Structures are given as C-alpha cells and as structure tokens.
Amino acid sequence: MSDHVDGPRSIGDPTADLTDLFAFTSPENPARTVLAACVFPSAGEDAIFSNVIDHSIAVRPVTVAGVGNAAKFVPGSEEIRFSFRFEVLKRDAAGKAIQRGVCKLPDGRELVLTVNDENGASTPEGDVRVFAGLRSDPFYLAWTFAELKKVPNLLQHDNVLVxxxxxxxxRVLDPAKGSLFGAIAETVPLPQPPGRIGHPVARIDWIGRPEQTNIRLNNPGVPGDDIRDLWNQQTPFNIAKELQPMFLRRLTDSFRNYDMRDGKPDWTPEALAANANVFLDDFLLFDVAKPITDQSHLEIEKSTISGRSYQTGGGRTVDANVIDILVTWLVNHDREFLQGGATQATKPGMKVFPYFATPNMELQTVAGSVELAAAPEAVWSVIGQFNLEWHPAVARVRLTGTGIGQLRALGTIDGREIVERLEEIDSAKRWYRYALVAGVPASRYTGTIDVKPNGSGSIADWRVDFLASKQPDIVVRDMVSTLINTGLGSLKLRFGAAR
Incomplete structure (x- = not known):
C-alpha cells in the first residue's frame, strides 16, 4: 500500500517510514509548486516526528534521453534539497507540550516551525512556506493484490505525519533552464557520537514514484526474496550498478505477472522491458511548465514509453488515484480503466495551504448485541463481575484492586495482553464502563457492557469506542469486532437464544 510498511526495517521504525510523496502546482497560486512527503503510517493522535532523523525532499532536473522501447529519463547532478529536522517535545508558556522543527532550504536559509501549526512558517520574502503536522492519510488502497480483488479502502480513517x-x-527551480524534474524523499539517521557499537545506516527509507516497493518489487504473484529493505538502502538517483540487474529482473517479472492478471497479454516483451527500465530509475517526474491534475500522474512515463510527447505535468496531486492509474497501466496497458473498491481517500485534499485534510479525530465505534432466553439477572451475574472470565478468548485474568479503578489484565488465547480499568458500574441497572490502559493499538478507547430486559429474556449489549493508533483503523476494528462477537456468541451458547 503505497510505501506504507514497505519492509522489515520500516515496520520496525514507523516514524521513519515514508508513505507517500507529492509534487503539484499550488491550487492557490499557479506560479508556485508544492512538494510534500508523509511519514509514520497509522499515526496516533499524539504522534510526533522523530528527533534523530533527517527528513528530506530532493529534486533534480531531468532530461528525456529516449522514447518508445528505448525510453529513458536521466537526472542531472544539481540537487535542490529541503531538509526537516525536529526537536524533542517541549512545553510552551502555557505548559502545553509542543514540537518544533527546522526546515533547511536549498540556499542554506532555515525556517523554524511549530508542528501542527496550520499557518506553517514562511521566509520574509514569501518565496517559501512550510508546514509539518498530523493530517488525514491522503492515500487509499482498495485492492488486494494476491488475487486483484476489489475491497473497501484499507486505510480509511488513518492519519500520517506530513x-x-x-x-x-x-525562484527555486529556475525552469527557464528546463521544466522537467524528478523528486524523491528520504529518511536518514542523524550522525551519532563516535564510539557507538554497530554499523551506521545510510538511510532507513526513501520514495520516488508510489508503489515501487510494495507493488512492483514485492508482487505476491512473483516468487523470490523480499528485497524491499535492500532497495530502501539504495542511494536515490544512483542505484548501485552491481544490484541493478537484480532489481531490473524483479521489475520485469513483476510487470509480466501483472500483464496476465486479466488473462490477456497486452504488452510485448520489449515494452515490458522498457517499463522495467523506466521504473528502475525511481523518481517522481513532474513538469512545471505543463498542467498537473488529479489524472496526470504517470502520464509523462506512459506517453514516453508509448513513443509520443507527453502533454501534462505528471506529478502527483493530493487526490490523485495513483493505485488505479498504476494497476490499469500494468494490467491492460490502459485498455480499460480498472477502478478499485474506493474512489477517494477518507477526506479529500484542501485547496488552501497546507493542502492535506485535517486529521481523523472522530471516535470509531464497534458494537454488538445478542438476545438471550435467560433473565437479565442471570446474565448479569455472569458478565457483570468485570473479570471477563466468561469470554472464550480469555485464557487468564489478573485483577488488581476493587471497585472503581480496578484493573483487569487479560491474557488472550492468541498471546495478547490487554489491561483495562473499571471506570463506572451500576449493578442495579446492570451496566459498567471501562477504559483501555494497554494492549490494543488505540487511544481514547472505552467500552460499555449492559444487560436489559427483553420480554421473558434479556438483551446483552457491548460497545467500544476508539481511535486507532500505530495500526490501521481496519486492523483495530477487526480486533475489537472479534472480541465482541466471540464474547456475545458465547453468551448465546451459555444462556440460549431468545425465542
């Protein structure tokens, strides 16, 4: 899914995991260009940028050095680089915890910014303006690639740091010398003091075009080792020559596999090789002299491979449907547009700075109920004790304290440890409320369990509200749904279903 969780190293350090890169014309002013990069997939509401990483967006001029089956884009050596570094959390005058950072501009100037300040920071001349903070994840993925099956957006309600x-x-790009550029973003560890044990890491992650690692290099239909970490350690604009044949072979095999996903070959071997060669040189192409739209993503590459002059600025807007554009190109050579199971991200982008939608802070809810043959008192005598020993997924329970504030540490049959605190209980009304302490990747997590009369029987209700953190909302939702449905299902077996 784009560059989210694209390899073991990125999974191990999500704060350094680059998820997406963008290059587009400012909707506010056509004389301005916007570059943006996202890190930290499924960031929680209190997520902050790493203070030991240099986050950079780099741009180089690019020339078209071949067309058709000889298509080639060659980057120049001159580099325009914007580097973000962030401090540890500090408290402002009001005692609020804030994070500040610095963006170093290509000419050496520095802009001091406060994370999540929507006004950002600008140079006195106004030629550069920057922002950093938590926003709604602009990416959406609505396919499963093992069988190319349509599904709902797998990143619905997720946030990232942008x-x-x-x-x-x-003033910054000087397009009079040439209007075609290639952009990358990378996360590089800051230099460590001498004497540290271990080998320094050149970089943790980098990104050019979306889906180089997770779709093109890690195609589930192509056997082979997971080479995403190896790719992410390469130097952008300069892939190691000794490794290029291996990467090229993987790309070619991957493109051949995607071509046959609909059972129809749409690419000649020569055209497949041309695609592999173009995508091996991984940078996000954009032309500032041509229009960049929601539909123009990859148009520069596609037109050049097809032997014709490109007509748009390529790039990538906030709302570009990059997955379906890529899938359609790979599977059927743009013969018929392939639409996944979603048509937009959780929130569309904005037409004003900072262009990315505000973060998703609305609590999500999972709820269930079951009608039982037993009287409310009988059901409450089992489920109203807060120990959850009646739940088939709970292998062991450790209680600490009594009454309000009591803690329950649940050991589940799949090895998970969940700690929850009793917040409120009303035994007369057969109802209690609890809050998560640890064990589920979520914040503001609260649950209620209650039992109501229902004729000669009863209804047991279980509801959980949460905000996903460090895992996609869909993962947390599935986890909570399984817990609720399994528990309520066991009550039906114990007490019988209402007739």
Missing part, C-alpha cells in the same frame, strides 16, 4: 513545502517555482 511535511509540506510550498515555493515560488521560478
């Missing part, structure tokens, strides 16, 4: 650079195109 860095945005908005600048005067003429």
């Amino acid at each position: 860095m945005v650079v908005d600048f005067d195109t003429r």
Whole structure:
C-alpha cells in the first residue's frame, strides 16, 4: 500500500517510514509548486516526528534521453534539497507540550516551525512556506493484490505525519533552464557520537514514484526474496550498478505477472522491458511548465514509453488515484480503466495551504448485541463481575484492586495482553464502563457492557469506542469486532437464544 510498511526495517521504525510523496502546482497560486512527503503510517493522535532523523525532499532536473522501447529519463547532478529536522517535545508558556522543527532550504536559509501549526512558517520574502503536522492519510488502497480483488479502502480513517513545502517555482527551480524534474524523499539517521557499537545506516527509507516497493518489487504473484529493505538502502538517483540487474529482473517479472492478471497479454516483451527500465530509475517526474491534475500522474512515463510527447505535468496531486492509474497501466496497458473498491481517500485534499485534510479525530465505534432466553439477572451475574472470565478468548485474568479503578489484565488465547480499568458500574441497572490502559493499538478507547430486559429474556449489549493508533483503523476494528462477537456468541451458547 503505497510505501506504507514497505519492509522489515520500516515496520520496525514507523516514524521513519515514508508513505507517500507529492509534487503539484499550488491550487492557490499557479506560479508556485508544492512538494510534500508523509511519514509514520497509522499515526496516533499524539504522534510526533522523530528527533534523530533527517527528513528530506530532493529534486533534480531531468532530461528525456529516449522514447518508445528505448525510453529513458536521466537526472542531472544539481540537487535542490529541503531538509526537516525536529526537536524533542517541549512545553510552551502555557505548559502545553509542543514540537518544533527546522526546515533547511536549498540556499542554506532555515525556517523554524511549530508542528501542527496550520499557518506553517514562511521566509520574509514569501518565496517559501512550510508546514509539518498530523493530517488525514491522503492515500487509499482498495485492492488486494494476491488475487486483484476489489475491497473497501484499507486505510480509511488513518492519519500520517506530513511535511509540506510550498515555493515560488521560478525562484527555486529556475525552469527557464528546463521544466522537467524528478523528486524523491528520504529518511536518514542523524550522525551519532563516535564510539557507538554497530554499523551506521545510510538511510532507513526513501520514495520516488508510489508503489515501487510494495507493488512492483514485492508482487505476491512473483516468487523470490523480499528485497524491499535492500532497495530502501539504495542511494536515490544512483542505484548501485552491481544490484541493478537484480532489481531490473524483479521489475520485469513483476510487470509480466501483472500483464496476465486479466488473462490477456497486452504488452510485448520489449515494452515490458522498457517499463522495467523506466521504473528502475525511481523518481517522481513532474513538469512545471505543463498542467498537473488529479489524472496526470504517470502520464509523462506512459506517453514516453508509448513513443509520443507527453502533454501534462505528471506529478502527483493530493487526490490523485495513483493505485488505479498504476494497476490499469500494468494490467491492460490502459485498455480499460480498472477502478478499485474506493474512489477517494477518507477526506479529500484542501485547496488552501497546507493542502492535506485535517486529521481523523472522530471516535470509531464497534458494537454488538445478542438476545438471550435467560433473565437479565442471570446474565448479569455472569458478565457483570468485570473479570471477563466468561469470554472464550480469555485464557487468564489478573485483577488488581476493587471497585472503581480496578484493573483487569487479560491474557488472550492468541498471546495478547490487554489491561483495562473499571471506570463506572451500576449493578442495579446492570451496566459498567471501562477504559483501555494497554494492549490494543488505540487511544481514547472505552467500552460499555449492559444487560436489559427483553420480554421473558434479556438483551446483552457491548460497545467500544476508539481511535486507532500505530495500526490501521481496519486492523483495530477487526480486533475489537472479534472480541465482541466471540464474547456475545458465547453468551448465546451459555444462556440460549431468545425465542
């Protein structure tokens, strides 16, 4: 899913995991260009940027060095780089915890910014404006790629940390020398003091075009080792020559596999090789002299491979449907557009700075109920004790304290440890409320269990509200749904279903 969780190293350090890269014309001013990069997939509401990583967006001029089956894009050596570094949390004058950072501009100037300040920070001349903070994840993935099956957006309600650079195109890029550029973003560990044990890491992650690692290099239909970490350690704009044949072979095999996903070959071997060669040089192409729209993503590459002049600025807007554009190109050579199971991200982008939608802070709810043959008192005598020993997924329970504030540490049959605290209980009304302490990747997590009369029987209700953190909402939702449905289902077996 784009560059989210694209390899063991990124999974191990999500704060350094680059998820997406964007290059587009400012909706507010056509004379300005916007570059943006996202990190920290499924970021929680209190997520902050790492203070030991240099987050950079780099741009180089690019020339078209071949067309058709000889298509080639060659980056120049001159580099325009924006680097973000962030501090540890500090408290402002009001005692609120805040994070500040610095964006170093290509000419050496520095902009001090406060994370999550929507106004961002600007140079006195106004030629550059930057933002960093938590936003709604602009990416959406609505396919499963093992069988190319349509599904709902797998990243619905997720958030990421975003860095945005908005600048005067003429002053920063000088397009009079050439209007075609390639962009990458990378996360590089800051230099460590001498004497540390271990080998320094050149970089943790980098990204050019979306889906280089998770779809093109890690195609589930192509056997082979997971080479995503190896790719992420390469130097952008300069893939190691000794490794290029291996990466090229994987790309070619992957493209051949995608071509046959609909059972029809749409690519010649020569055209497949041309695609592999173009995508091996991984940078996000954009032309500031041509229109960049929601539909123009990959148009530069596709037109050049097809032997014709490109007509748009390529790039990638906040709302670009990059997955379906890519899937359609790979599977059927743009013969018929392939639409996944979603048509937009959780929230569309904004037309004003900082362009990325506000974070998803609305609590999500999972609820269930079961009608039982037993009287409310009988059901409450089992489930109203807060120990959850009646639940078939609970292998062991350890209680600490009594009454309000009591803790229950649940050991589940799949090895998970969940700690919850009793917040409120009313035995007369057969109802209690609890809050999560640890064990589920969520914040603001509260649950209620209650039993009501229902004719000669009863109804047991279980509801949980939460905000996913460090895992996609869909993962947390599935976890909670399984817990609720399994528990309520066991009550039906114990007490019988209402007739």
